[in-house]
Amino acid sequence: MLPIARHATFLYAEQMHKLILLFLVLCPSAFATTIIPFEREISRIHKFAFTASNNETSDFFTNDYVGDEQENLYSRGFGLQNVGPNEIVTTSPVEVDFPFRIYTLISTDKSRLGTYLWITDYNGSGKVSDFFETMLVFLPRENQMYVEESGDQLLVTLTTGEEVVFSKNNITILEGILKEAPVDLNPNPGTRRHAQITYTGKGLIIRSDAKGADPRLVDHVKVIKSGLVPCRVPAKVFWTQEGFPEFKFVTDEEAYAAIAAHCGKNFLP
Numbered sequence: 001m002l003p004i005a006r007h008a009t010f011l012y013a014e015q016m017h018k019l020i021l022l023f024l025v026l027c028p029s030a031f032a033t034t035i036i037p038f039e040r041e042i043s044r045i046h047k048f049a050f051t052a053s054n055n056e057t058s059d060f061f062t063n064d065y066v067g068d069e070q071e072n073l074y075s076r077g078f079g080l081q082n083v084g085p086n087e088i089v090t091t092s093p094v095e096v097d098f099p100f101r102i103y104t105l106i107s108t109d110k111s112r113l114g115t116y117l118w119i120t121d122y123n124g125s126g127k128v129s130d131f132f133e134t135m136l137v138f139l140p141r142e143n144q145m146y147v148e149e150s151g152d153q154l155l156v157t158l159t160t161g162e163e164v165v166f167s168k169n170n171i172t173i174l175e176g177i178l179k180e181a182p183v184d185l186n187p188n189p190g191t192r193r194h195a196q197i198t199y200t201g202k203g204l205i206i207r208s209d210a211k212g213a214d215p216r217l218v219d220h221v222k223v224i225k226s227g228l229v230p231c232r233v234p235a236k237v238f239w240t241q242e243g244f245p246e247f248k249f250v251t252d253e254e255a256y257a258a259i260a261a262h263c264g265k266n267f268l269p
Helices: 003-027 252-263
Strands: 050-052 062-067 073-082 100-107 115-124 131-139 146-150 155-156 163-165 172-176 178-180 197-199 204-212 221-223 232-233
Touching: 003 146, 050 073, 131 197, 131 252, 172 178, 221 252, 232 252
Parallel strands: none
Antiparallel strands: 050 062, 062 073, 073 100, 100 115, 115 131, 131 204, 146 155, 155 163, 163 172, 178 197, 204 221, 221 232
Protein backbone atom coordinates (compact mmCIF):
# COMPACT_ATOMS: atom_id res chain seq x y z
CA MET A 1 0.00 0.00 0.00
CA LEU A 2 1.22 3.51 -0.80
CA PRO A 3 2.14 5.77 2.13
CA ILE A 4 -0.62 8.31 2.86
CA ALA A 5 1.28 11.35 1.50
CA ARG A 6 2.32 9.57 -1.70
CA HIS A 7 -1.17 8.09 -2.11
CA ALA A 8 -2.75 11.56 -1.86
CA THR A 9 -0.29 12.92 -4.43
CA PHE A 10 -1.06 10.02 -6.77
CA LEU A 11 -4.84 10.61 -6.49
CA TYR A 12 -4.37 14.35 -7.07
CA ALA A 13 -2.29 13.73 -10.20
CA GLU A 14 -4.87 11.25 -11.46
CA GLN A 15 -7.71 13.72 -10.94
CA MET A 16 -5.74 16.50 -12.65
CA HIS A 17 -5.09 14.19 -15.60
CA LYS A 18 -8.83 13.53 -15.90
CA LEU A 19 -9.60 17.25 -15.73
CA ILE A 20 -7.08 18.00 -18.47
CA LEU A 21 -8.57 15.30 -20.69
CA LEU A 22 -12.07 16.67 -20.04
CA PHE A 23 -10.86 20.18 -20.89
CA LEU A 24 -9.42 18.97 -24.18
CA VAL A 25 -12.70 17.29 -25.06
CA LEU A 26 -14.98 20.14 -24.08
CA CYS A 27 -12.92 23.17 -25.09
CA PRO A 28 -13.18 23.68 -28.87
CA SER A 29 -10.14 25.99 -28.94
CA ALA A 30 -7.77 23.41 -27.49
CA PHE A 31 -5.09 22.65 -30.05
CA ALA A 32 -5.34 19.22 -31.64
CA THR A 33 -2.67 19.43 -34.33
CA THR A 34 -2.70 16.63 -36.88
CA ILE A 35 0.77 15.95 -38.24
CA ILE A 36 0.95 14.33 -41.70
CA PRO A 37 4.44 13.55 -43.05
CA PHE A 38 5.45 14.48 -46.58
CA GLU A 39 5.01 11.60 -49.01
CA ARG A 40 7.97 12.66 -51.16
CA GLU A 41 10.68 15.27 -51.41
CA ILE A 42 9.91 16.50 -54.94
CA SER A 43 6.53 16.66 -56.72
CA ARG A 44 5.91 14.28 -59.61
CA ILE A 45 4.25 17.14 -61.52
CA HIS A 46 6.25 20.28 -62.35
CA LYS A 47 4.06 21.86 -65.02
CA PHE A 48 0.30 21.55 -64.91
CA ALA A 49 -2.43 22.01 -67.48
CA PHE A 50 -5.29 22.90 -65.12
CA THR A 51 -6.37 23.29 -61.50
CA ALA A 52 -9.47 21.85 -59.81
CA SER A 53 -11.22 22.00 -56.44
CA ASN A 54 -14.07 20.27 -54.65
CA ASN A 55 -15.86 20.27 -51.30
CA GLU A 56 -15.93 16.52 -50.76
CA THR A 57 -14.29 16.78 -47.34
CA SER A 58 -16.03 19.87 -45.96
CA ASP A 59 -18.41 22.68 -46.83
CA PHE A 60 -15.99 25.14 -45.22
CA PHE A 61 -12.78 24.51 -47.18
CA THR A 62 -11.82 23.06 -50.54
CA ASN A 63 -9.61 20.16 -51.55
CA ASP A 64 -7.38 21.47 -54.35
CA TYR A 65 -5.70 19.63 -57.23
CA VAL A 66 -3.52 20.20 -60.29
CA GLY A 67 -3.71 18.12 -63.45
CA ASP A 68 -1.42 17.25 -66.33
CA GLU A 69 -2.23 17.06 -70.04
CA GLN A 70 -3.38 13.44 -69.62
CA GLU A 71 -5.88 14.69 -66.98
CA ASN A 72 -4.13 12.90 -64.11
CA LEU A 73 -4.90 14.66 -60.83
CA TYR A 74 -2.37 15.41 -58.11
CA SER A 75 -3.20 16.78 -54.68
CA ARG A 76 -2.34 20.45 -54.23
CA GLY A 77 -3.64 21.06 -50.71
CA PHE A 78 -6.55 23.08 -49.33
CA GLY A 79 -8.28 26.43 -49.80
CA LEU A 80 -9.99 28.75 -47.30
CA GLN A 81 -11.97 31.73 -48.57
CA ASN A 82 -13.17 34.70 -46.51
CA VAL A 83 -15.77 36.74 -48.43
CA GLY A 84 -17.15 38.72 -45.45
CA PRO A 85 -18.79 40.50 -43.88
CA ASN A 86 -16.59 40.31 -40.79
CA GLU A 87 -13.72 42.18 -39.14
CA ILE A 88 -11.23 41.08 -41.82
CA VAL A 89 -13.35 41.45 -44.96
CA THR A 90 -15.69 44.24 -43.96
CA THR A 91 -17.99 44.15 -47.01
CA SER A 92 -20.71 41.73 -48.11
CA PRO A 93 -20.33 39.53 -51.22
CA VAL A 94 -22.62 41.14 -53.82
CA GLU A 95 -22.90 40.88 -57.60
CA VAL A 96 -19.93 39.35 -59.46
CA ASP A 97 -16.91 41.16 -58.03
CA PHE A 98 -16.47 41.56 -54.29
CA PRO A 99 -13.55 41.78 -51.84
CA PHE A 100 -12.12 38.62 -50.32
CA ARG A 101 -9.09 37.00 -48.71
CA ILE A 102 -8.09 33.50 -49.81
CA TYR A 103 -5.66 31.25 -48.00
CA THR A 104 -4.32 28.47 -50.25
CA LEU A 105 -2.39 25.86 -48.27
CA ILE A 106 -0.25 24.34 -51.00
CA SER A 107 1.56 21.01 -50.70
CA THR A 108 1.89 20.06 -54.37
CA ASP A 109 1.79 16.26 -54.70
CA LYS A 110 2.27 16.16 -50.92
CA SER A 111 5.95 17.02 -51.38
CA ARG A 112 8.34 19.00 -49.21
CA LEU A 113 9.64 21.13 -52.09
CA GLY A 114 6.16 22.18 -53.27
CA THR A 115 4.86 23.40 -49.93
CA TYR A 116 3.98 27.00 -49.09
CA LEU A 117 1.08 29.30 -48.15
CA TRP A 118 -0.38 31.57 -50.85
CA ILE A 119 -2.61 34.46 -49.72
CA THR A 120 -4.72 36.57 -52.09
CA ASP A 121 -6.27 39.87 -51.04
CA TYR A 122 -8.71 41.49 -53.46
CA ASN A 123 -10.64 44.74 -53.12
CA GLY A 124 -13.41 43.90 -55.62
CA SER A 125 -12.43 46.49 -58.23
CA GLY A 126 -12.66 44.16 -61.22
CA LYS A 127 -9.00 44.82 -62.10
CA VAL A 128 -6.45 42.01 -62.29
CA SER A 129 -3.81 44.42 -60.95
CA ASP A 130 -5.80 44.63 -57.69
CA PHE A 131 -5.24 40.97 -56.88
CA PHE A 132 -2.57 41.40 -54.22
CA GLU A 133 -0.65 38.13 -53.97
CA THR A 134 1.53 36.99 -51.07
CA MET A 135 3.66 33.86 -50.85
CA LEU A 136 4.94 32.52 -47.52
CA VAL A 137 7.43 29.66 -47.20
CA PHE A 138 7.65 28.46 -43.60
CA LEU A 139 10.88 26.93 -42.30
CA PRO A 140 11.42 24.37 -40.96
CA ARG A 141 9.32 22.17 -43.24
CA GLU A 142 8.47 19.24 -41.00
CA ASN A 143 5.10 18.10 -42.37
CA GLN A 144 2.36 18.76 -44.90
CA MET A 145 -0.05 21.59 -44.24
CA TYR A 146 -3.41 20.26 -43.17
CA VAL A 147 -6.89 21.52 -42.26
CA GLU A 148 -9.60 19.78 -40.25
CA GLU A 149 -12.88 20.68 -38.57
CA SER A 150 -13.32 20.86 -34.80
CA GLY A 151 -16.69 22.13 -33.61
CA ASP A 152 -17.12 25.64 -34.97
CA GLN A 153 -13.44 25.97 -35.81
CA LEU A 154 -10.98 24.94 -38.51
CA LEU A 155 -7.60 23.76 -37.24
CA VAL A 156 -4.79 24.45 -39.69
CA THR A 157 -1.39 22.83 -39.26
CA LEU A 158 1.55 24.66 -40.86
CA THR A 159 4.73 23.02 -42.16
CA THR A 160 6.44 23.86 -38.85
CA GLY A 161 3.96 21.64 -36.98
CA GLU A 162 2.42 24.77 -35.44
CA GLU A 163 -1.28 25.49 -35.54
CA VAL A 164 -3.60 28.32 -36.54
CA VAL A 165 -7.26 28.28 -35.51
CA PHE A 166 -9.83 29.75 -37.91
CA SER A 167 -13.49 30.51 -37.39
CA LYS A 168 -15.36 27.96 -39.47
CA ASN A 169 -18.11 30.35 -40.54
CA ASN A 170 -16.05 33.51 -41.17
CA ILE A 171 -12.64 32.03 -42.08
CA THR A 172 -10.96 34.55 -39.79
CA ILE A 173 -8.00 33.72 -37.55
CA LEU A 174 -8.98 33.23 -33.92
CA GLU A 175 -5.69 32.15 -32.35
CA GLY A 176 -2.36 30.51 -33.00
CA ILE A 177 0.98 31.65 -34.37
CA LEU A 178 -0.48 33.75 -37.21
CA LYS A 179 -2.32 37.03 -36.79
CA GLU A 180 -4.10 38.97 -39.54
CA ALA A 181 -5.24 42.53 -40.12
CA PRO A 182 -8.23 43.50 -42.32
CA VAL A 183 -8.05 43.45 -46.10
CA ASP A 184 -6.95 46.86 -47.34
CA LEU A 185 -9.78 48.13 -49.56
CA ASN A 186 -7.97 51.30 -50.63
CA PRO A 187 -8.73 51.85 -54.36
CA ASN A 188 -5.26 53.37 -54.87
CA PRO A 189 -2.89 50.44 -55.63
CA GLY A 190 0.09 52.66 -54.94
CA THR A 191 -0.69 52.97 -51.25
CA ARG A 192 -2.71 49.81 -50.74
CA ARG A 193 -1.01 47.16 -48.61
CA HIS A 194 -0.62 43.44 -49.18
CA ALA A 195 -2.07 41.04 -46.61
CA GLN A 196 -0.90 42.06 -43.16
CA ILE A 197 0.04 38.68 -41.71
CA THR A 198 2.25 38.34 -38.63
CA TYR A 199 4.10 35.14 -37.71
CA THR A 200 5.21 34.62 -34.10
CA GLY A 201 6.24 30.98 -34.25
CA LYS A 202 9.47 29.08 -33.67
CA GLY A 203 10.74 29.27 -37.24
CA LEU A 204 10.98 31.86 -39.98
CA ILE A 205 9.22 32.77 -43.21
CA ILE A 206 10.35 33.73 -46.70
CA ARG A 207 7.80 36.25 -47.96
CA SER A 208 7.21 37.66 -51.44
CA ASP A 209 4.48 40.05 -52.62
CA ALA A 210 3.16 40.94 -56.08
CA LYS A 211 0.32 42.94 -57.60
CA GLY A 212 -1.64 40.98 -60.20
CA ALA A 213 1.31 38.67 -60.80
CA ASP A 214 3.12 35.59 -59.51
CA PRO A 215 4.83 36.58 -56.23
CA ARG A 216 7.65 34.09 -56.89
CA LEU A 217 8.76 36.13 -59.92
CA VAL A 218 9.42 39.44 -58.16
CA ASP A 219 12.83 41.10 -57.77
CA HIS A 220 13.20 40.62 -54.04
CA VAL A 221 11.72 38.61 -51.19
CA LYS A 222 11.96 39.12 -47.44
CA VAL A 223 13.30 36.71 -44.85
CA ILE A 224 11.32 37.35 -41.67
CA LYS A 225 11.99 36.11 -38.16
CA SER A 226 10.14 37.34 -35.09
CA GLY A 227 12.11 40.08 -33.29
CA LEU A 228 14.42 40.92 -36.22
CA VAL A 229 14.27 43.53 -38.97
CA PRO A 230 13.27 41.70 -42.21
CA CYS A 231 16.12 40.90 -44.59
CA ARG A 232 15.75 41.60 -48.35
CA VAL A 233 17.14 38.93 -50.67
CA PRO A 234 16.90 38.58 -54.49
CA ALA A 235 13.99 36.28 -55.32
CA LYS A 236 16.19 34.22 -57.65
CA VAL A 237 18.11 32.97 -54.61
CA PHE A 238 15.05 30.96 -53.53
CA TRP A 239 12.83 30.61 -56.62
CA THR A 240 13.49 29.47 -60.17
CA GLN A 241 12.56 32.35 -62.47
CA GLU A 242 10.45 30.63 -65.12
CA GLY A 243 6.84 29.99 -66.12
CA PHE A 244 6.33 27.35 -63.42
CA PRO A 245 8.65 28.60 -60.67
CA GLU A 246 9.75 26.20 -57.93
CA PHE A 247 11.46 26.64 -54.60
CA LYS A 248 15.13 25.79 -55.14
CA PHE A 249 15.97 23.97 -51.94
CA VAL A 250 14.76 20.45 -51.22
CA THR A 251 16.24 20.36 -47.72
CA ASP A 252 15.91 23.01 -45.02
CA GLU A 253 19.67 22.88 -44.47
CA GLU A 254 20.23 24.15 -48.03
CA ALA A 255 17.76 26.98 -47.46
CA TYR A 256 19.40 27.87 -44.14
CA ALA A 257 22.80 28.06 -45.81
CA ALA A 258 21.46 30.59 -48.33
CA ILE A 259 19.75 32.58 -45.57
CA ALA A 260 22.90 32.64 -43.44
CA ALA A 261 24.94 33.84 -46.43
CA HIS A 262 22.57 36.73 -47.24
CA CYS A 263 21.08 37.65 -43.86
CA GLY A 264 23.32 36.21 -41.15
CA LYS A 265 23.08 33.22 -38.84
CA ASN A 266 20.85 35.09 -36.41
CA PHE A 267 17.97 34.49 -38.84
CA LEU A 268 18.20 30.72 -38.51
CA PRO A 269 15.68 28.94 -36.24
